[in-house]
Amino acid sequence: MSCYSGLAPWYDKLTGDVPYGSFADFYEEEFRADGGEFSMLLDLCCGTGTLTWELARRGYEMIAVDQSPDMLMEAQSKAVSDVTPPLFICQEAGELDLYGTVDAAVCSLDGMNYIPAEELPELFHRLHLFIRPEGLLIFDIRAPEFLRALDGDIFVDEKEDVLCLWRADFDEELSAIVYGMDIFSLEKRGLWSRESEEHIEYAHTPEKLRALLEAAGFGDVAVRHDCPQGDAGRIFITAKRK
Incomplete structure (x- = not known):
């Protein structure tokens, strides 16, 4: 079984209730609060690119990285003529390798939860390398207690032409x-x-x-619960590249 190859064509239809605009609003609020200049962004674990394109429409130059070629094909298919297209790169997050630096990196919708704990130090090291000094890293996770509470649950999401059945075991x-x-x-x-x-x-x-972020050279680490989907076990973490 491979991850996202079968789900990719249906991902957007099955996640139509995700408030991507609220995520983009949250990031822009963080940029304004920081007071720095943010024009080039990295969207790590970008999936089908809905948030990537939302940020591109708001005027940001976007680099988007995901390990799934199937998800990236869906992302590229969303191109519109009046928006500068993002640069989509197929890479494992832990092997992140960009051509230069970005002003900020974001990782949304559990993307960081897909990274095993032993790979996080290298990922944070690479993010520190490719985010400019005083730039920002913003990502969200599902709280551990939220994930544990899913143990044994069965979920069904049904549309007229697709049905997704998934079982959760901790x-x-x-x-x-x-x-x-x-x-x-x-x-x-x-x-x-x-x-x-x-x-x-x-x-x-x-x-x-x-602790891992600080060891990689980030500072001003903040944990936020007043964020999009904060009532659904989602926690946002922001850090400044020192």
Whole structure:
């Protein structure tokens, strides 16, 4: 089972309730509060690029990175003529390698939860390398207690031409929630096809993330709960590149 190959064509339809505009508003509020100049942004783990394009429409030059070529194909298909297209790069987050520096990096919607704990030090080191001095890193995670509470739950998301069924099991050894996902999609002549994937989200504590960020050279680390989807176990962490 591979991650996102089967889900990519249906991701936007199944996540139509995500408030991408609120995420972009939150980032811009952080930029204004900082007082620096922010024009070039990195969207790490960009997925199908909905937030990437939202920020591009607001005038930012965008670099967007994701490990899934299928998700990036969906992202590139959203091009519009009156917006400068983002640069989409297919890379593992832990192997991040840009051509220069950015003013800020963002990582949204559990992207950081997909990174195993042992890979975070290298990722934060690379982010420190590619964010300009005094630039910002802003990302969100699902709180560990939120992920643990999902253990044993079964979820169904049904549209007229796709049904997504996923089961959540918390693995204490991994300290992660493991989702077994089946996607049923309607094809020609009324036939349905089935694809299966496995997704793993690691339970990172804000305290551990703060320590790793500071070890990588970031400062002014702040943990925020007054943020988009904060009532759904989402925590935002901001840090300044020193």
